Amino acid sequence: MKIPHNDSSIQTPLGALSKPDNAKNSQAQLSSTQQSLTVDQYHQTPINAPVNDTYNKTLTISASQQQLTQPLQTLIDESMHRLALATGNLYLPGGSVPKAVERMFNQFSAIMTQIGKEQPDLLHRGWGIAIDSDGNLAVTGKISEQQKSYLSERLNSNEEFVEGARQFQENYLKHSQVEYKGWGTYNVNDSNFADVFDLRELVEQSAGDAGFKKTWGKTFSWLELTDNITSQLRRKAEKYDA
Numbered sequence: 001m002k003i004p005h006n007d008s009s010i011q012t013p014l015g016a017l018s019k020p021d022n023a024k025n026s027q028a029q030l031s032s033t034q035q036s037l038t039v040d041q042y043h044q045t046p047i048n049a050p051v052n053d054t055y056n057k058t059l060t061i062s063a064s065q066q067q068l069t070q071p072l073q074t075l076i077d078e079s080m081h082r083l084a085l086a087t088g089n090l091y092l093p094g095g096s097v098p099k100a101v102e103r104m105f106n107q108f109s110a111i112m113t114q115i116g117k118e119q120p121d122l123l124h125r126g127w128g129i130a131i132d133s134d135g136n137l138a139v140t141g142k143i144s145e146q147q148k149s150y151l152s153e154r155l156n157s158n159e160e161f162v163e164g165a166r167q168f169q170e171n172y173l174k175h176s177q178v179e180y181k182g183w184g185t186y187n188v189n190d191s192n193f194a195d196v197f198d199l200r201e202l203v204e205q206s207a208g209d210a211g212f213k214k215t216w217g218k219t220f221s222w223l224e225l226t227d228n229i230t231s232q233l234r235r236k237a238e239k240y241d242a
Helices: 013-017 023-037 063-068 072-091 096-118 120-124 145-156 159-176 199-204 210-216 222-236
Strands: 040-043 054-057 127-131 137-141
Touching (some): 096 222, 127 145, 159 199, 199 222
């Protein structure tokens, strides 16, 4: 059988490796190959130099990737800073919570003096003061609605007292969400704040003794306040599940 020497119907994979017909096409292919190699580069040190082979490739990091790779120590430092601020604002004498209650404390005596002149029997009745989620003061206890209305009017007419109550609520809720070993272990929020804290009890129980007044130069005691907040939480608030 005779085998043809040049049959155009036979395809060979080696055809892809054949040289181009002209130098112009060859130059174009070479240029294209060089451009593709600029993305990834492999560098090797000279033979006589210490071995230090490296592979370099351009790396782009987005903002979200930078956040994911933020050092753990930085996150810990930020958390500890927030905890320190919360602790100071809740428990220390210069904190926002004691300062807010002291603001109420300084006005309460004048309010009670006015009530004593107009309806002295109410001074010794069992009523309390609550602040709702809207920052309004309400009177609680087993007294008539007429008496509650009278007391509510007297309390809400003192803007300094009302503002102190609002600051107490705002700062307590804000910082107790961060603190997690003391007051922060109790479930207190906007919806149950009025059920947990009686502001009248809070203010009346925040007066220091003679020794405290001599040392600090004032009657309001942040130590007594801390004890009373703790007492009210234990009696009227639930703890988060352990």
